[in-house]
Amino acid sequence: xxxxxxxxxxxxxxxxxxxxxxxxxxxxxxxxxxxxxxxxxxxxxxxxxxxxxxxxxxxxxxxxxxxxxxxxxxxxxxxxxxxxxxxxxxxxxxxxxxxxxxxxxxxxxxxxxxxxxxxxxxxxxxxxxxxxxxxxxxxxxxxxxxxxxxxxxxxxxxxxxxxxxxxxxxxxxxxxxxxxxxxxxxxxxxxxxxxxxxxxxxxx
Amino acid sequence: xxxxxxxxxxxxxxxxxxxxxxxxxxxxxxxxxxxxxxxxxxxxxxxxxxxxxxxxxxxxxxxxxxxxxxxxxxxxxxxxxxxxxxxxxxxxxxxxxxxxxxxxxxxxxxxxxxxxxxxxxxxxxxxxxxxxxxxxxxxxxxxxxxxxxxxxxxxxxxxxxxxxxxxxxxxxxxxxxxxxxxxxxxxxxxxxxxxxxxxxxxxxxxxxxxxxxxxxxxxxxxxxxxxxxxxxxxxxxxxxxxxxxxxxxxxxxxxxxxxxxxxxxxxxxxxxxxxxxxxxxxxxxxxxxxxxxxxxxxxxxxxxxxxxxxxxxxxxxxxxxxxxxxxxxxxxxxxxxxxxxxxxxxxxxxxxxxxxxxxxxxxxxxxxxxxxxxxxxxxxxxxxxxxxxxxxxxxxxxxxxxxxxxxxxxxxxxxxxxxxxxxxxxxxxxxxxxxxxxxxxxxxxxxxxxxxxxxxxxxxxxxxxxxxxxxxxxxxxxxxxxxxxxxxxxxxxxxxxxxxxxxxxxxxxxxxxxxxxxxxxxxxxxxxxxxxxxxxxxxxxxxxxxxxxxxxxxxxxxxxxxx
Numbered sequence: 001x002x003x004x005x006x007x008x009x010x011x012x013x014x015x016x017x018x019x020x021x022x023x024x025x026x027x028x029x030x031x032x033x034x035x036x037x038x039x040x041x042x043x044x045x046x047x048x049x050x051x052x053x054x055x056x057x058x059x060x061x062x063x064x065x066x067x068x069x070x071x072x073x074x075x076x077x078x079x080x081x082x083x084x085x086x087x088x089x090x091x092x093x094x095x096x097x098x099x100x101x102x103x104x105x106x107x108x109x110x111x112x113x114x115x116x117x118x119x120x121x122x123x124x125x126x127x128x129x130x131x132x133x134x135x136x137x138x139x140x141x142x143x144x145x146x147x148x149x150x151x152x153x154x155x156x157x158x159x160x161x162x163x164x165x166x167x168x169x170x171x172x173x174x175x176x177x178x179x180x181x182x183x184x185x186x187x188x189x190x191x192x193x194x195x196x197x198x199x200x201x202x203x204x
Numbered sequence: 205x206x207x208x209x210x211x212x213x214x215x216x217x218x219x220x221x222x223x224x225x226x227x228x229x230x231x232x233x234x235x236x237x238x239x240x241x242x243x244x245x246x247x248x249x250x251x252x253x254x255x256x257x258x259x260x261x262x263x264x265x266x267x268x269x270x271x272x273x274x275x276x277x278x279x280x281x282x283x284x285x286x287x288x289x290x291x292x293x294x295x296x297x298x299x300x301x302x303x304x305x306x307x308x309x310x311x312x313x314x315x316x317x318x319x320x321x322x323x324x325x326x327x328x329x330x331x332x333x334x335x336x337x338x339x340x341x342x343x344x345x346x347x348x349x350x351x352x353x354x355x356x357x358x359x360x361x362x363x364x365x366x367x368x369x370x371x372x373x374x375x376x377x378x379x380x381x382x383x384x385x386x387x388x389x390x391x392x393x394x395x396x397x398x399x400x401x402x403x404x405x406x407x408x409x410x411x412x413x414x415x416x417x418x419x420x421x422x423x424x425x426x427x428x429x430x431x432x433x434x435x436x437x438x439x440x441x442x443x444x445x446x447x448x449x450x451x452x453x454x455x456x457x458x459x460x461x462x463x464x465x466x467x468x469x470x471x472x473x474x475x476x477x478x479x480x481x482x483x484x485x486x487x488x489x490x491x492x493x494x495x496x497x498x499x500x501x502x503x504x505x506x507x508x509x510x511x512x513x514x515x516x517x518x519x520x521x522x523x524x525x526x527x528x529x530x531x532x533x534x535x536x537x538x539x540x541x542x543x544x545x546x547x548x549x550x551x552x553x554x555x556x557x558x559x560x561x562x563x564x565x566x567x568x569x570x571x572x573x574x575x576x577x578x579x580x581x582x583x584x585x586x587x588x589x590x591x592x593x594x595x596x597x598x599x600x601x602x603x604x605x606x607x608x609x610x611x612x613x614x615x616x617x618x619x620x621x622x623x624x625x626x627x628x629x630x631x632x633x634x635x636x637x638x639x640x641x642x643x644x645x646x647x648x649x650x651x652x653x654x655x656x657x658x659x660x661x662x663x664x665x666x667x668x669x670x671x672x673x674x675x676x677x678x679x680x681x682x683x684x685x686x687x688x689x690x691x692x693x694x695x696x697x698x699x700x701x702x703x704x705x706x707x708x709x710x711x712x713x714x715x716x717x718x719x720x721x722x723x724x725x726x727x728x729x730x731x732x733x734x735x736x737x738x739x740x741x742x743x744x745x746x747x748x749x750x751x752x753x754x755x756x757x758x759x760x761x762x763x764x765x766x767x
Contacts, residue, residue, distance in 0.1 A: 113353050196379055196382060
C-alpha cells in the first residue's frame with residue numbers, strides 16, 4: 001500500500017510558526033514572572049528559576065512525611081528514651097541496636113530510672129517504615145523530615161545516641177499534645193512524679 | 205509424689221458446662237493430700253484461672269483475689285437427706301449470690317475453695333469476667349504502669365492478665381500512692397515497692413521454703429510495703445527465687461537489672477554446674493551472650509527453685525581470657541594437625557605409660573571416651589575432688605557436677621582423687637610418660653610444673669591456668685552452655701543439657717575431638733552425633749544399661765539410675 005504524503009501549505013512551509021508552537025510551553029515559562037506553586041516559598045528569591053538548586057535548596061517536606069528516625073528531647077532537653085527496646089524489637093530490617101544501661105540505669109536526673117547506654121540506628125538499613133515511632137511508649141523517637149542521608153563510609157552512617165539526639169533536637173510534636181487546660185506545658189513526667197511523691201502525706 | 209500409689213476417689217464437677225471427673229483430694233504445696241480446690245479442678249479441665257498469690261509449691265493464702273470465680277453448688281439437703289431437685293429429677297444447682305441481694309452474683313476464690321460433688325464452676329461466664337476486671341482495676345490502682353522501664357515486662361502476670369482479663373480504662377482518678385523505689389532489700393535483690401501487688405509470695409517462700417523469716421509487710425492500707433526487718437538484710441542463698449515467683453516487677457535481680465529485655469532472650473534447657481545436685485535451669489541468651497539462669501521445674505530434682513550461688517555462677521562462660529586456640533610446642537596450630545600429632549603420639553605409647561586426670565565436671569560422654577582411651581593403655585585415671593559448704597536445701601558438699609557419672613563410668617573410684625599420688629609417683633619414676641589432663645589444674649594438686657616437664661602433657665581446658673601454660677598440646681574445650689551432653693547428679697539422675705551458645709574461636713566440644721582421638725587410637729567408630737554416642741555408652745556402662753537409658757528417653761527431666 002502506498003501512502004500519499006500530504007502536500008504542505010505555504011504557511012506550513014514557513015516552518016517558523018511550527019517551531020514557535022513547539023516551544024510554546026518553554027517560552028511561556030521563560031517569559032513568565034509568576035511564581036511557581038510547586039516550590040512554594042523557597043522560590044521567592046529565584047522566582048523566575050524553574051530548576052531547584054538541589055542540594056543547596058531543599059523542597060518543603062509535606063506533613064506526615066516519613067524521613068529518618070531521630071531521638072527527640074523533651075522541653076527541658078532531657079533524653080526521653082528509657083531503653084525499653086521495643087523499637088529494636090519491632091524494627092523490620094533490624095536497623096536499631098540499643099545497649100541497655102545495666103544495673104546503674106545511667107539516669108541523669110531525679111525521678112528518671114533508666115536510659116540507653118548506646119543507641120545506634122544503621123541508616124543504611126532503615127526503611128523509614130515508622131514502626132519505631134508508632135511503638136515507642138515514651139514518644140522518644142520520631143521520623144523527622146531528613147530524607148537524603150549520605151556519608152562517605154558505612155561506619156559514618158551508623159548514627160549513635162549523641163548524633164541522634166542532636167539531630168532530633170527538641171521536636172514540638174513530642175509534647176505538643178500534652179496539654180493542661182488548653183495550655184501546652186510539656187510532659188514533665190519525671191518532674192511531676194517526683195513532686196507528687198514528695199507532696200504525699202507520710203502515713204505509717 | 206508420696207501419695208502416688210493411693211487410689212483417690214473422683215468426683216464430677218462441671219466447668220463451663222462441661223462435666224469433668226477430678227480426684228477428690230490432691231497434693232498441696234508440702235506434698236500432703238488436701239481436698240481439691242476449684243482452681244486445681246479447672247486446671248485439670250484445661251481451663252486456667254488467673255492467679256497471683258497462689259503458687260503450687262507455696263501455702264495458700266488467698267489474698268490477691270485474682271482467682272475469683274462464680275460457682276454454683278447443690279442445695280442444702282432437706283429432712284430426707286436429699287438435695288433439692290429440679291422438676292426433671294436432676295440435682296438443683298444454686299449459683300452463689302449475695303445473701304440479701306439475690307441479683308448480685310458472689311464470687312469465691314478458686315485457690316482456697318474446695319470442690320463439692322456436682323458443683324458447677326462458671327469459669328468463663330460474664331459474671332466471672334466482670335469480677336476479674338474489677339479485681340484487676342483494684343490491683344492497678346497504685347501500680348505505676350512503667351512497663352517500658354520494668355524488667356518484668358514480657359513475663360509479667362499483671363501485663364498478661366490485663367490483656368486477657370482486664371479492662372482498658374480505670375475509674376480511678378486520684379493520685380497514685382507513691383512508695384519507695386529501687387530499695388536495696390539485700391545484696392542481690394532490688395525492690396520497687398510501687399509495682400508490688402502484695403501477693404506475699406516472696407514472704408511465704410522465704411519463710412516456709414527457706415526457713416528464713418526475713419520479709420514482711422509494713423505500713424497500713426494503701427501504704428503497705430514489703431520490707432525486711434529494720435537493719436536486717438534479705439540475704440540467704442535462695443533470695444533470687446523470689447524474683448522468679450514475683451508475678452510483677454517488684455522484686456528484681458541486681459544481676460539482671462536493666463541488662464536485657466526478656467523477649468530477646470533465647471531459652472535453652474540446661475543443667476546448673478555449681479554442685480552435684482544438678483538443678484534444672486533455663487539459660488537466657490541473646491546473640492551468643494548469656495544473660496541469666498532461671499530454674500526449670502523438675503520435681504524430682506529441684507522443684508521450682510535453685511540457689512543464688514548456682515544462679516550467678518555463669519559469668520566465666522563469657523570471660524575474655526577463654527582459651528580459644530589450639531597450641532602445641534611450636535605455637536598455634538589447627539585441629540587436624542594437632543589431633544593427628546596427638547594420635548600418632550598416643551599410638552606409639554606403651555601400655556601403662558599414660559595417665560589421665562579427668563574432671564568430674566565433664567559430661568558422661570566425655571568421661572566414657574576417656575575411659576575408652578584409658579582402657580586401651582591400661583592407664584591410671586582419676587579425678588580431683590572439690591568440696592564446698594552444703595546447706596539445708598539444695599546446695600550439697602560436692603562441687604563437682606558429675607562425680608557420680610565419673611564413678612559409674614569408672615574414671616574415678618569412690619574416693620575421688622585417691623590415685624593422684626600414684627600418678628605422681630609414676631611420673632617421678634619415669635613410668636608415666638604421657639599425662640592427659642581435662643579441665644583441672646594439676647599443679648594445685650601435688651603434680652607441680654617441674655614434674656610435668658618430664659611428661660608429654662596433653663591438656664584440654666576452658667580457662668587458662670598453670671597447667672595449660674606448660675601444656676605440650678592445648679585443646680580448647682567448651683563450657684556446658686556451648687555443647688550438648690549429660691550429667692549424672694549425686695542421686696543418680698541422668699539429665700541432658702542443650703547448647704545455647706557458640707564456643708569462642710577454635711574451641712570445640714570435648715566429645716567431638718575425644719571421639720576422633722579414640723577412633724584414631726583404639727578404632728572406636730561410628731558416633732557422629734551426641735545421641736549415638738550416648739546410646740553407645742548406655743549400652744556399655746552397667747548402671748546405664750540396667751536402667752535401659754537412651755538419649756530420647758531422657759526427655760527434659762532425666763531418668764534415675766541405680767547407684
